[in-house]
Amino acid sequence: MESRSQETEFRIPKIGIYTGKGASHSWLWFVEIFERLGFYDLSFLTEVDLVCGGLENMDVLAVSGGDTFAIAEALGPQGANRLKAFITRGGLYLGSCAGAYLPLNSSKEHLNHFNFVPAKITNLTKTLPQNHGLKEKFCTCYGCSYIFHAVREAVEVTTSGMPPFGVSTTFTAPLYGGPPMTVTNPASVLATYTDFTHKTLFLVDRKLAEKTLLGNAAVIREKMGLGHLHLFGPHFEHPHFSEANLFLTNAMMHDLPYKTIPAENPEDGMAILAGSEKKGFIRDFKRELSNSRIVAAGLEMIPLKWTIGSKVYETGKIRVFLEALWQRIRSFERDGSILVRAGEDDRLVQTALHVTENIRQIKKGWDQKTDTLETATALFGLLNKTSALFLGIYFRSKLFHSVLENRI
Amino acid sequence: MEYLASDKIAIVDLGTRNITEDELDEDLVLDKIGGAGITKHLYDQYAVENPIVLGTGLLTGTLVPGASLGVITAKSPSTGRISHVPLNLDAGMELKYSGFDYIVIKGTADKPVYLWIHDGILDINDADDLWGKDTWAATDHIRSEMGDDLIQVLGIGQAGENGSDLAQIGINYWQSADRMGFGKLFGEKNLKLMAIRGMGLLEISEPEDFMDDCAELIATIRKNPTTQKQGIAAAAAALGEEDLGDFLDPLTHRHMACFNTPVATNTFIFTEEDPALLKESAVPEPGFLLTDIFPLIVLKKAGLSAKDAGILLKACAKYGIDGAAVAELSAKSGLTDPAEIEKSFPDLKGPVESTGGSVFSPWAAVGKEINENWERRQAVAYILGLHPIWLQIATELTEEKLLDLAGLGTEMEFTPDTLDEVIGDILA
Numbered sequence: 062m063e064s065r066s067q068e069t070e071f072r073i074p075k076i077g078i079y080t081g082k083g084a085s086h087s088w089l090w091f092v093e094i095f096e097r098l099g100f101y102d103l104s105f106l107t108e109v110d111l112v113c114g115g116l117e118n119m120d121v122l123a124v125s126g127g128d129t130f131a132i133a134e135a136l137g138p139q140g141a142n143r144l145k146a147f148i149t150r151g152g153l154y155l156g157s158c159a160g161a162y163l164p165l166n167s168s169k170e171h172l173n174h175f176n177f178v179p180a181k182i183t184n185l186t187k188t189l190p191q192n193h194g195l196k197e198k199f200c201t202c203y204g205c206s207y208i209f210h211a212v213r214e215a216v217e218v219t220t221s222g223m224p225p226f227g228v229s230t231t232f233t234a235p236l237y238g239g240p241p242m243t244v245t246n247p248a249s250v251l252a253t254y255t256d257f258t259h260k261t262l263f264l265v266d267r268k269l270a271e272k273t274l275l276g277n278a279a280v281i282r283e284k285m286g287l288g289h290l291h292l293f294g295p296h297f298e299h300p301h302f303s304e305a306n307l308f309l310t311n312a313m314m315h316d317l318p319y320k321t322i323p324a325e326n327p328e329d330g331m332a333i334l335a336g337s338e339k340k341g342f343i344r345d346f347k348r349e350l351s352n353s354r355i356v357a358a359g360l361e362m363i364p365l366k367w368t369i370g371s372k373v374y375e376t377g378k379i380r381v382f383l384e385a386l387w388q389r390i391r392s393f394e395r396d397g398s399i400l401v402r403a404g405e406d407d408r409l410v411q412t413a414l415h416v417t418e419n420i421r422q423i424k425k426g427w428d429q430k431t432d433t434l435e436t437a438t439a440l441f442g443l444l445n446k447t448s449a450l451f452l453g454i455y456f457r458s459k460l461f462h463s464v465l466e467n468r469i
Numbered sequence: 470m471e472y473l474a475s476d477k478i479a480i481v482d483l484g485t486r487n488i489t490e491d492e493l494d495e496d497l498v499l500d501k502i503g504g505a506g507i508t509k510h511l512y513d514q515y516a517v518e519n520p521i522v523l524g525t526g527l528l529t530g531t532l533v534p535g536a537s538l539g540v541i542t543a544k545s546p547s548t549g550r551i552s553h554v555p556l557n558l559d560a561g562m563e564l565k566y567s568g569f570d571y572i573v574i575k576g577t578a579d580k581p582v583y584l585w586i587h588d589g590i591l592d593i594n595d596a597d598d599l600w601g602k603d604t605w606a607a608t609d610h611i612r613s614e615m616g617d618d619l620i621q622v623l624g625i626g627q628a629g630e631n632g633s634d635l636a637q638i639g640i641n642y643w644q645s646a647d648r649m650g651f652g653k654l655f656g657e658k659n660l661k662l663m664a665i666r667g668m669g670l671l672e673i674s675e676p677e678d679f680m681d682d683c684a685e686l687i688a689t690i691r692k693n694p695t696t697q698k699q700g701i702a703a704a705a706a707a708l709g710e711e712d713l714g715d716f717l718d719p720l721t722h723r724h725m726a727c728f729n730t731p732v733a734t735n736t737f738i739f740t741e742e743d744p745a746l747l748k749e750s751a752v753p754e755p756g757f758l759l760t761d762i763f764p765l766i767v768l769k770k771a772g773l774s775a776k777d778a779g780i781l782l783k784a785c786a787k788y789g790i791d792g793a794a795v796a797e798l799s800a801k802s803g804l805t806d807p808a809e810i811e812k813s814f815p816d817l818k819g820p821v822e823s824t825g826g827s828v829f830s831p832w833a834a835v836g837k838e839i840n841e842n843w844e845r846r847q848a849v850a851y852i853l854g855l856h857p858i859w860l861q862i863a864t865e866l867t868e869e870k871l872l873d874l875a876g877l878g879t880e881m882e883f884t885p886d887t888l889d890e891v892i893g894d895i896l897a
Binding site: 344347348351352354355356358359420421424425428 | 587588589590592613614615616617618619620666668
């Protein structure tokens with residue numbers, strides 16, 4: 062990796078996280094590691110936000126797992142152009158799993174708008190190999206071919222050791238369908254798949270898994286205009302993998318744009334909720350979150366799953382969203398005032414109420430043996446929406462408090 | 470209050486629908502320890518408003534063997550005394566994790582309501598759809614509406630709605646040991662039920678030492694042969710009552726323990742299905758979970774078969790009437806046909822001896838004098854949150870050991886003198 066030509070002052074980046082159509086729950090992992098780093102200037106962007114100029118003020122866009130085809134379709138050519146403009150003006154694109162597939166060269170409809178990176182994937186096949194388990198997560202149709210997933214769970218990766226990352230290191234990171242890649246320029250490779258672990262789950266014959274993964278790129282870095290793309294096959298942002306997290310954030314900090322638009326004052330255009338208003342808002346939101354959590358916990362005991370688009374969702378994924386919000390409620394209660402846009406608090410409570418209704422509908426559907434796919438599809442959309450709305454308020458308020466502290 | 474508590478007391482005024490919250494003051498815990506010690510204190514504080522107070526012990530919901538108990542404290546319509554009724558099965562544990570340590574219910578709702586208590590939120594909801602339903606239908610309704618089968622329902626049936634002194638607060642579909650007529654208090658307040666579910670967490674001051682002590686304790690207790698027998702019949706025998714084994718064995722399907730209680734004191738009997746069945750029964754209501762020793766003994770003595778006793782107690786649970794009182798009164802009137810006894814429910818009146826002579830619900834001890842040791846062990850169970858039958862059986866759970874565990878869990882010090890004072894206060 063080339064080193065920067067000038068020293069830059071450390072600053073908190075403005076980070077956009079994609080939460081729109083096709084996004085699964087894993088964007089919440091990005092949220093967690095950014096929060097640990099104190100990077101509170103987070104925005105949660107849907108496909109509409111991206112198309113409508115939501116990237117203009119951003120330093121970084123993080124796109125995590127989900128359904129690549131659905132993301133590409135939702136963004137469309139306009140979204141692709143916006144993304145391209147963002148990167149070429151100096152923005153940093155962090156793509157993990159589905160987010161890594163998105164900007165790779167492809168001739169397939171919708172994906173062909175995102176031909177930003179000339180890397181190839183090594184898990185593309187005309188003939189599907191024999192599957193050894195987790196059939197529903199094994200492969201995805203790709204035109205006349207298939208993308209297959211040789212293994213899942215923790216794999217070993219080794220970094221290339223190029224500056225500024227010092228010596229090569231080896232650690233583990235979880236692979237949930239992300240790509241193994243090959244590139245023509247070896248300097249683009251930041252890390253390769255080097256081994257499996259005792260936790261690796263083989264979905265194909267081990268020899269084929271070795272051929273598909275080992276020695277191929279797990280992470281690549283490509284330059285585009287003034288900006289960069291970092292593409293991660295495994296989920297380096299998964300909060301249980303601290304070495305992978307560190308690598309991801311070091312790489313991110315290295316490729317931040319030199320200049321950024323000055324930070325907005327978080328108070329601008331916001332209403333401040335305090336005292337009984339804040340208490341009432343938190344209670345109303347917490348009520349619905351609790352109602353949802355209780356049903357969702359019960360749903361985890363039943364063997365129910367849905368294929369939405371090309372992605373399989375188990376009931377356990379519902380609570381990943383809900384717990385991400387629940388674990389932050391306490392600090393929300395404890396900390397000072399809350400910053401909301403006009404009507405945003407009511408909208409959040411209403412959306413949370415719809416989440417509860419949908420989860421309860423799924424439970425009733427299960428009890429009455431009726432199909433719940435439609436409700437589940439709506440539910441996961443609502444979960445993304447509720448989480449993005451809540452976390453938007455949460456981080457805006459945290460940023461406000463940290464700005465206040467700095468002023469003092 | 471940082472450890473082993475949610476640090477929250479809810480004061481619910483059904484008349485105004487106003488809910489206020491107080492913190493659980495550490496000084497109050499140092500003074501009254503918890504469970505019935507604090508519910509009694511809160512009762513006294515709000516006595517002029519005839520409150521119903523619910524709470525849990527310091528150890529409820531922890532790994533201490535038998536830490537399953539919650540408690541309801543109120544003035545008994547049957548005895549006129551401030552009394553304490555146990556909340557077993559999973560109800561005590563669920564209350565502990567509901568985000569509230571204590572709940573004071575005062576006032577009277579202008580129309581039927583129910584309380585939905587979950588994760589530190591307490592909602593007063595309309596119960597127009599529930600009023601008139603038996604406890605089984607009401608439990609089904611709430612669980613279906615809320616979408617969760619683990620919700621614990623403390624509710625009344627028609628007995629409580631109609632103001633019977635014998636009305637009982639049931640736990641889900643089953644009988645509690647409410648001998649005190651607390652179901653009538655719910656009815657008077659237009660309170661159909663309380664639905665409780667908690668997914669909270671408890672902080673323990675010294676978690677590793679606490680866990681080690683609990684593990685050591687259970688290993689010691691397991692050496693006691695009495696603690697190795699399972700089922701309501703064995704529990705009755707362990708309390709010195711008649712062994713109900715021969716009576717119940719032909720119908721016994723399975724035993725069921727209350728939360729984290731090493732001895733299963735509840736037994737499910739099949740009255741409408743072969744008890745040897747090892748798959749889910751196709752019969753909608755194959756039998757009944759026997760949770761209460763007292764009525765079983767009386768019904769057996771009155772000459773009912775185990776099957777008829779089971780059928781009758783199921784009817785009692787649905788109607789929300791104390792099975793022990795029904796057993797006593799039907800024995801006096803010479804009725805033995807469950808259907809006939811069920812028809813008499815609306816007209817049954819006390820007084821009954823089954824309320825016992827103590828402020829605690831008697832589990833058994835039919836016709837026997839409540840002795841001092843029994844009463845003290847009950848008090849310890851109700852203060853610290855231990856299963857009251859289990860505590861009678863597990864003599865290894867000494868007061869000293871339990872106070873040590875409470876101290877280890879809370880970073881506070883509880884002395885035998887404090888315990889004596891709290892017990893004295895409860896029994897006064």
